[in-house]
Amino acid sequence: MRPPIRAPSLLALAVLGWVVLSIAACRGRSDGTTPEPEPPPATPITYSASGGYPPFAERIEIDAEGAARIVSSTVDRPRSVRTLNVAEADLARIREALSAADIGSLVPEESSCVDCVVYAITYDGSTFRWDTLTTPPELRSANNQFNDLLTR
Secondary structure (H helix, E strand, O other): OOOOOOOOOHHHHHHHHHHHHHHHHHOOOOOOOOOOOOOOOOOOEEEEEEEOOOOEEEEEEEOOOOEEEEEEEEOOOOOEEEEEEOOHHHHHHHHHHHHHHOHHHOOOOOOOOOOOEEEEEEEOOEEEEEEHHHOOHHHHHHHHHHHHHHOO
């Protein structure tokens, strides 16, 4: 008489499946190359301008894909919010200008300006603040590009 055939245990099937998947994962791509790593996501950008006489406040936040949210207010006009999409070429120019300015290394100047506009940019983990009288030459290009976006 023959011994009965035993069905494989659930644990044995799970181990076998894990081994097969591990071997398949180690093989790489079918063309023999390994995939390129994904580039890190671009950091969001925040720009604000406030103060002056009469006082106003504007803030633009641009995400990695170029979706922008603009919040503004003046004495005559309470808070308003609008959105726009920043063209890829414009976003690339802004990032290039901010990278060239290296805002993390800029040193703010002392200012005694009254009723000046105060600006701030946050990019790549750094924030830099300045006012109308102390605009660093490194930030003029970026500042102009943000002003262009705010007037669209």
